[in-house]
Amino acid sequence: MGANGRRKLALLAALLAVLVALPWLFPSAFHLRVAALVWINAIAALGLALLMGLAGQVSLGHAGFMGIGAYATALGPKHLGLDPLLSLLGGIVAAGLLALLVGRPILRLKGHYLAVATLGLGILVHLVIVSEVPITGGPDGVQLPRLELLGWRLAGPGTWYAITGASLLLAVWLALNLEDSATGRALRALHDSEIAAAVVGVDVARHKLLVFVVAAVYAAFAGGLFALFNRFVTPDVAGFLRSIELVTMVVIGGMGSIAGAVVGAALLTVLPQALTLFHEYEHAVLGLLIILFMVFLRQGIVPGLAALVRGRFRSPA
């Protein structure tokens, strides 16, 4: 096994250890629910980290794909009498197809232009969800029935902690595998120089589209999980603020880093809960913390801390 293989295993083992240890440290139902939310957000952030960190493309409308996953999962059983899990699968396919369709023209754009185009896509999805009241329930949202699997009712924070945690483990494993493959190398290459990637034979447009679809699928899966877990979905899940939150998770955790996406998602999910003791200053403190993180750990938490630790070992103070 190569160095990459060992690194992959170490990261998966560390995540598994955290997943197993947390319920022992924080056994309350509230803590387990927050943790499940962290794992769900981490899955969406992970997809975005592949798009932004690996391939260097931006999406400011990524919550739109989360919304598609969430609403497909909620509306399939309600209107079509479909199984919720089948509906979730349908949502993932729909999000992937939309990404494929829209991605081709908008991924030709670069930098700010791509940011604005993806922003528009997110707003569009949100708008449809809000305005199609007869189908989506509009701003009031939509309720989901309790999930049953083979006659077993999936309920309780412990069960959902396990389901979302296992899903995250799977999502991280797939992302690590992709990173360490020919396609992963091509994506990292076009991030640094599209011209150089093209002249060694990388079909740049195709690879950008591919990672955009993968990121959309991750987001839709996370959205569907959220709907099943929360049993209630509102258009906020696809909103602009959610998209910005996802980007912030990726940037603050460390763009090129898969572990960073998980850490960023944890921070941005847990902090608002922890900061409620600041009452009305909650959002101000959250904003301030984000600014401080960016100033002192510019590369993001995981790469930034890794560099600090390496520096410490090289020159022991």
Next chain:
Amino acid sequence: MSLLAVEGLSIAFGGLRALDGVSFSVEPGEVFAIIGPNGAGKTTLFNLIGGLYRAHSGMVRLAGADLTRLLPHERAARGLARTFQNLQIFFRMRVVENVMVGRHLAERRRLWAELLGLPSVAHENRESRTRALELLAFVGLAERALEPAANLPYGALKRLEIARALAAEPKLLLLDEPAAGCNPVETEEIDAVIKTIAAQGVTVVLVEHDMRLVMRVSDRVLVLDQGRVLALGPPAQVRTDPRVIEAYLGRLGRERAHAG
């Protein structure tokens, strides 16, 4: 049949004819140099052959196949590889990974297998790494394989680009000023590398300012001046061609005389 055939290639940028009906052909196994004063159109010619620019008229053929309408990555698949005058390095990747990307076309890429990390992917990765390390050894960068590419000095990055281009196993290698910014020792290393590449049967076309390097390695030399072919022939013949001396030195000498 010639390996590379360029026929009547022309391109203009906002009224300025950068290349005007340039034609030549390169035989298999040849080392073919393109020289000319600054602004003669050398890099423009490379960018047209590589597909980074679209020609307004004219044709580029590689081993008989028409490349003129193909995109850069499609030309790469036909056996074309190149390096850049102003480096295009994957700075966020390790040195060895830069070269592994060069193997892109030889690698089998199936997204499902890659996501699931199947043994075939690990095998593919190992093969690419082994080949990349061989090429790094060939250009003298084996010890630095695991460093981030951003750590390397300029001359080493030039050789890294050559290794990456060779990883694609091209029929034709375009080298854009491989010795620019290199010290005499590094230039001699590049010299040896070019000769070995040619000896392995890869046809080399290079743009270069270092005349001693050009005269040492080239079989034939094409002189461009103001977007047109001024002279074409063996180095010894081109060096003594009065029109070439005029283009390089005469004008400069005359300008100096005027200024003085």
